[in-house]
Each structure stands twice: as structure tokens, then as C-alpha cells.
Amino acid sequence: MASSIINEQDLRAFLAASEDEINQITNISNFEKYDDPTNFEVCNELVQLIKSELNKECDAYVIGPRRMGLSEGKAEIAVFLDIGQHRFFSERNYKTNIQEIKMLEKLLRKQPKWRILRLNHALPSLNVIYRPTNQRCDLSVTNGFSVQISEMIGHFFEIQPEAVKFYHFIRIWLRINKITFKAFTLTLLVMNYLQECNLMPTAFKAQKNVPQSFIEGIPVTFDSARDICSYSVKKMPFYYVHIRGFFRYYASFNFAENVISTYYGYPVQKEEYQPRLDYDSPMCVAAFLNQKCNISRYTLNSLDQINLF
Numbered sequence: 001m002a003s004s005i006i007n008e009q010d011l012r013a014f015l016a017a018s019e020d021e022i023n024q025i026t027n028i029s030n031f032e033k034y035d036d037p038t039n040f041e042v043c044n045e046l047v048q049l050i051k052s053e054l055n056k057e058c059d060a061y062v063i064g065p066r067r068m069g070l071s072e073g074k075a076e077i078a079v080f081l082d083i084g085q086h087r088f089f090s091e092r093n094y095k096t097n098i099q100e101i102k103m104l105e106k107l108l109r110k111q112p113k114w115r116i117l118r119l120n121h122a123l124p125s126l127n128v129i130y131r132p133t134n135q136r137c138d139l140s141v142t143n144g145f146s147v148q149i150s151e152m153i154g155h156f157f158e159i160q161p162e163a164v165k166f167y168h169f170i171r172i173w174l175r176i177n178k179i180t181f182k183a184f185t186l187t188l189l190v191m192n193y194l195q196e197c198n199l200m201p202t203a204f205k206a207q208k209n210v211p212q213s214f215i216e217g218i219p220v221t222f223d224s225a226r227d228i229c230s231y232s233v234k235k236m237p238f239y240y241v242h243i244r245g246f247f248r249y250y251a252s253f254n255f256a257e258n259v260i261s262t263y264y265g266y267p268v269q270k271e272e273y274q275p276r277l278d279y280d281s282p283m284c285v286a287a288f289l290n291q292k293c294n295i296s297r298y299t300l301n302s303l304d305q306i307n308l309f
């Protein structure tokens with residue numbers, strides 16, 4: 001990992017240049033964007049279509065950055081479709097998932113309001129355009145796991161609103177410097193740093209003493225009514241106060257030996273951690289609730305090649 005730290009002059013210049021963009025993104029609360037009529041129009045259209053054409057009951061849930069309060073502009077709408085209304089907490093297998101997503105693809109191809117872009121077999125998911133609003137959407141049918149993750153992360157950012165600006169600053173800085181991380185990986189990197197500073201709760205604390213429901217054997221419920229004081233977490237001052245600390249933290253983080261865990265809020269040694277796939281990637285970030293999955297295993301071959309700091 002590169003060890004040089006962004007200097008004060010560069011930081012001030014970048015803050016000045018990015019301030020307008022950050023304010024434009026965050027002046028309208030990201031949690032108001034969750035109530036964007038387009039979200040409900042897309043979800044309602046899908047539910048009614050599945051009911052009328054497939055004769056199946058269906059619930060639709062907005063997930064991902066829009067639900068987490070981290071969306072920007074006319075961001076893609078990610079939607080989980082609970083077709084049949086009985087699989088939210090169930091375990092699903094790949095065969096069932098791919099059959100259902102292909103059934104959805106066949107249905108939408110016949111509808112003038114929808115344009116198919118791509119079927120992702122790995123997840124599986126269906127990427128489409130909702131033509132009336134020219135809105136790009138990503139549709140999934142697996143189970144309610146993504147819903148619960150989105151809602152918990154959204155809860156954390158909602159009770160710490162300055163963290164939303166902090167996230168967008170880091171995201172814009174990376175984009176300008178042509179450094180690419182998956183959005184969810186970046187979200188967890190930001191959360192992990194804020195947890196180290198006692199500025200954001202952990203999933204472990206959020207689920208402590210809460211009656212649990214499980215998906216794939218993993219506890220997923222939490223109390224969304226809690227406020228920031230109930231977690232003994234400090235209120236975050238102006239977001240830019242912590243920017244240099246973020247760069248310092250990851251410049252010195254021992255990626256060779258440790259895994260980033262936003263579930264516990266502290267680094268976990270690799271020998272104590274068993275990801276689903278290879279953990280010999282240059283960066284290991286445990287999935288938010290599923291501690292057996294390394295979501296960053298496809299990161300660039302060597303972080304030393306990226307002048308992050």
C-alpha cells in the first residue's frame with residue numbers, strides 16, 4: 001500500500017472543487033430520494049405486471065444505494081422482487097433463482113414499457129430500462145438478504161447524516177483520480193473507518209439483544225427505532241474533519257494479515273476468517289453480515305500499484 005499522505009494544499013484545493021458537487025448531491029436528503037416517485041412507479045409496475053401476467057402475488061423492495069441513502073443523481077434503481085410472497089426469509093438455490101429470473105426476462109421482453117439490457121447469470125439478476133422515465137433498473141429475485149442489509153446500512157447513515165457527505169467526498173476523490181472500487185466495497189471501507197473513530201455503529205451492536213430472523217443461517221434483523229445515542233456513538237462533526245484520518249488509516253492498514261469487518265467494527269486476522277473463496281487477494285473486506293464472504297476478492301492485483309494516498 002502506498003504510504004505517502006495527501007498534503008494539506010491538495011486537500012484544501014480538492015475540498016473547494018468538490019464542495020458544490022457534494023452539496024448538490026446531499027442538499028436533498030438521500031432518504032428523501034428513497035421516496036422518489038420513480039421508485040414507487042417502477043415497483044408498482046412490476047408488481048402489477050407479475051400479478052396480471054403470471055398470476056402470482058409479489059412484493060417489491062428498493063435496495064442498494066437508494067435504500068442506504070447513498071445514491072447520486074439519477075442512479076440505477078435496484079429492486080428485489082419477492083414473487084409468491086413467501087421467500088423473503090427462505091433459502092434459495094441457484095436453479096430456482098435462474099428459472100425465476102429467466103421467467104421475468106421472458107415476461108418483460110413482451111412489454112413495451114421495458115427494454116432488456118442484460119441477464120446476469122452469476123447473481124442472477126436482470127438489468128433493464130423502464131422506458132416511461134428512461135430509468136435503468138437492476139432486478140433480483142434471490143431472497144430478502146439484500147433488503148435487510150440495505151435497511152441496516154441506511155439506518156446507520158440516517159442517524160449519522162454527515163457520514164453521507166463524507167462518503168460522497170471519498171467517492172468523488174476516487175473517481176477524479178480514476179480509481180475504481182465497487183460501490184459496496186467503498187461503502188464498507190467508509191463505514192469501517194468511521195467505526196474505528198466511534199462515529200458509526202456496528203452490525204454486532206445493532207443486533208445485540210434483538211429477537212432474530214435468519215436468512216441462510218445469518219441473523220438479519222435490528223431495531224430501526226434506535227438513535228445514535230443508544231449505540232454510544234459520537235455525533236460526527238463536519239465531514240472534512242476526518243478526511244486526512246481516512247487516508248492515514250488505510251495507508252497504514254495491514255491488508256496482508258487483516259480482514260476489514262464492519263460487522264465487528266475492527267480488523268479480524270485472516271487465520272480467524274474463512275471467506276467463501278480465495279482470501280489471498282490484495283484486499284479482504286468481509287460482507288456486511290455474511291462474514292464468510294470476501295466481497296473485494298476481485299480488487300486489482302496489487303494495491304501497491306494504486307497511488308491512493
